[in-house]
Amino acid sequence: MNLLQTIGNTPLVELTHISKNVKARIFSKLEFMNPSGSIKDRIAKYMVEKAEADGKLKPGDTIIENSSGNTALGLAIVCRQKGYKLKIVIRDTTSKEKLQMLEVLGVDVIKVDAKIPPEEKYSYNNLAQSLSENDKSLFYIDQHNNLNNNETYYETLGPEVWQQREGKIDYLVAGIGTGGSLFGSAKYLKEKNPKIKIIGIDPIGSIFYDYFKSGKIVESKRYFIEGIGDEFLIKTAQLEYIDDMIQVTDKKAFGWAKKLAFEEGIIAGGSSGANIYGALKLAKEIDEEANIVTLFPDSGFRYLSSIYNDKWMRKENLI
Numbered sequence: 069m070n071l072l073q074t075i076g077n078t079p080l081v082e083l084t085h086i087s088k089n090v091k092a093r094i095f096s097k098l099e100f101m102n103p104s105g106s107i108k109d110r111i112a113k114y115m116v117e118k119a120e121a122d123g124k125l126k127p128g129d130t131i132i133e134n135s136s137g138n139t140a141l142g143l144a145i146v147c148r149q150k151g152y153k154l155k156i157v158i159r160d161t162t163s164k165e166k167l168q169m170l171e172v173l174g175v176d177v178i179k180v181d182a183k184i185p186p187e188e189k190y191s192y193n194n195l196a197q198s199l200s201e202n203d204k205s206l207f208y209i210d211q212h213n214n215l216n217n218n219e220t221y222y223e224t225l226g227p228e229v230w231q232q233r234e235g236k237i238d239y240l241v242a243g244i245g246t247g248g249s250l251f252g253s254a255k256y257l258k259e260k261n262p263k264i265k266i267i268g269i270d271p272i273g274s275i276f277y278d279y280f281k282s283g284k285i286v287e288s289k290r291y292f293i294e295g296i297g298d299e300f301l302i303k304t305a306q307l308e309y310i311d312d313m314i315q316v317t318d319k320k321a322f323g324w325a326k327k328l329a330f331e332e333g334i335i336a337g338g339s340s341g342a343n344i345y346g347a348l349k350l351a352k353e354i355d356e357e358a359n360i361v362t363l364f365p366d367s368g369f370r371y372l373s374s375i376y377n378d379k380w381m382r383k384e385n386l387i
């Protein structure tokens with residue numbers, strides 16, 4: 069077995085402690101158990117192998133991508149294994165731990181000022197694409213618009229959840245970064261059982277919630293949860309699969325990530341905190357027996373200097 073063959077087939081665990089006051093059972097996929105530590109290893113492997121099969125990549129080429137850090141780390145291990153070079157465009161607000169890990173893996177990192185408006189050419193959102201347009205030796209993966217992202221989860225995460233729950237699932241609850249994981253899995257699960265409901269979690273400051281509720285695109289605002297929410301509509305965010313959405317604040321997401329550590333012994337990232345908050349809110353609202361599945365996309369080890377550091381939390385007014 070090689071490293072890339074260890075991607076996927078993550079455990080699905082029941083969260084019995086944190087859910088003791090609700091009637092529903094809550095389960096979560098421990099996606100931080102992928103080899104680079106996040107759910108994004110799945111797309112890194114799948115999208116690179118798709119590009120190889122389509123003849124778009126050959127050994128020695130350079131891959132470029134914009135990432136909140138996890139896709140970058142997934143691509144970093146895939147590139148080390150397969151012999152590609154990697155350039156990553158990343159916001160300067162990305163957690164220190166993720167930046168350090170990218171350095172250890174020898175990735176060429178281009179840090180951009182997170183305050184640059186998203187529509188500008190040199191913003192986090194546009195720089196990787198602009199660079200690839202001007203330099204044909206760069207292959208742009210484009211996880212935000214490449215539907216191979218969603219297909220990854222249609223082929224892997226969705227079937228895993230279905231098999232691990234032996235079809236006993238009523239709700240899938242998760243945040244939307246690119247949306248690949250939620251919507252790829254949603255497509256598979258709804259094909260198996262159209263009654264399964266898909267609940268999207270969105271940070272306050274992102275545009276998805278308002279767009280889903282009113283069809284309007286509101287102005288985005290800065291928030292701290294990494295990996296979910298967006299300033300634009302993107303192709304991979306297939307909101308048509310969503311049955312309902314729940315909004316979450318940074319304070320709630322980070323507070324619930326800490327509760328997850330205290331109550332279940334699971335040290336997960338801020339988007340996992342957002343997801344467990346959403347799953348429990350849903351469980352309280354429905355107030356009936358149901359099987360709710362959520363995802364823990366990455367580990368809390370990536371946020372020891374932020375979410376799990378009271379000094380930082382106080383400085384940013386989050387506790």
Ligand SMILES: Cc1ncc(COP(=O)(O)O)c(C=O)c1O
Pocket residue numbers: 106107108136138139243244245246247248249250294295296337339340365366
């Ligand atoms: C920490 C974290 N949580 C959740 C997500 C969302 O995953 P997706 O892009 O599949 O919507 C990401 C994506 O980068 C992430 O890094």
